[in-house]
Amino acid sequence: xxxxxxxxxxxxxxxxxxxxxxxxxxxxxxxxxxxxxxxxxxxxxxxxxxxxxxxxxxxxxxxxxxxxxxxxxxxxxxxxxxxxxxxxxxxxxxxxxxxxxxxxxxxxxxxxxxxxxxxxxxxxxxxxxxxxxxxxxxxxxxxxxxxxxxxxxxxxxxxxxxxxx
Ligand code: MN
Numbered sequence: 001x002x003x004x005x006x007x008x009x010x011x012x013x014x015x016x017x018x019x020x021x022x023x024x025x026x027x028x029x030x031x032x033x034x035x036x037x038x039x040x041x042x043x044x045x046x047x048x049x050x051x052x053x054x055x056x057x058x059x060x061x062x063x064x065x066x067x068x069x070x071x072x073x074x075x076x077x078x079x080x081x082x083x084x085x086x087x088x089x090x091x092x093x094x095x096x097x098x099x100x101x102x103x104x105x106x107x108x109x110x111x112x113x114x115x116x117x118x119x120x121x122x123x124x125x126x127x128x129x130x131x132x133x134x135x136x137x138x139x140x141x142x143x144x145x146x147x148x149x150x151x152x153x154x155x156x157x158x159x160x161x162x163x164x165x
Contacts, residue, residue, distance in 0.1 A: 038098040038136050042074040048083075054156055055081030057130070069146045077101060077137040082130025082162060085154040090145035094119040094129065101137030102162070103129040110164060113137070128157045 045060030061073040074097075082102070094103070096117045103119050104110045106126040113119055113129070121127050131137040143150050 038076070038138050040076070040138065041097060044076055045074065048075075052084050052086075052153055053081060053130075054084075054162075055079075055130075057081045057083065069144070071141075071143040071146055071150050073141060075137075075139050075141060077131035077139070079131050079134055079136050081136075082157050083128050084156045085126050085128050087124050087126055087152045087154070088121060088143050088150065089124060089148040089152070090143065091123040091125075092121040093142040093144075094121070095140040095142075097138045097140060099137040100132040100135040101130055101139070102132060103127065104161075113139075126154065130157075130162075133163075 042060045045058045048057040048059055056078040058076045059073055060075075061071070064070055064072055077099075085106070094113070094117075096113050096115055096119070098115050100112065100114045102110045103113050103121075104127060105121070111119075112132070119129070121129075129139070
């Protein structure tokens with residue numbers, strides 16, 4: 001009777017181990033997937049011009065009433081993608097909703113930005129922003145006081161500048 005019980009126990013243990021092993025590999029898969037696929041709140045939008053962005057950046061503009069004199073939207077930067085150097089006459093507010101990216105004000109070190117960060121770019125200050133090398137970035141932007149202008153574009157961020165941290 002005891003021998004029989006031992007056999008049953010051994011079989012149950014074996015089956016359990018196989019189930020555990022399967023579950024573990026599924027969990028790993030999901031973890032990898034969630035790292036690569038960023039949370040999306042808005043449609044992907046239109047691909048940004050190669051003259052203004054390095055790599056793949058997609059812009060989805062929000063429809064705001066003109067009374068607010070504010071431009072807003074969502075940009076999804078694929079890994080390695082970033083804006084050119086640029087300035088906003090009235091500054092810009094960024095809200096990072098997923099992923100990891102970089103923001104740099106000229107003359108200052110690159111700042112790492114990630115989900116939950118609120119980034120303020122002062123008026124008329126040269127800067128750039130984009131995704132990190134390995135993980136994309138989802139950012140919501142607000143550009144206020146558009147009667148002063150929205151954005152003045154400058155040259156691309158070189159690979160050398162992008163890799164400096
Ligand atoms: Mn900006």
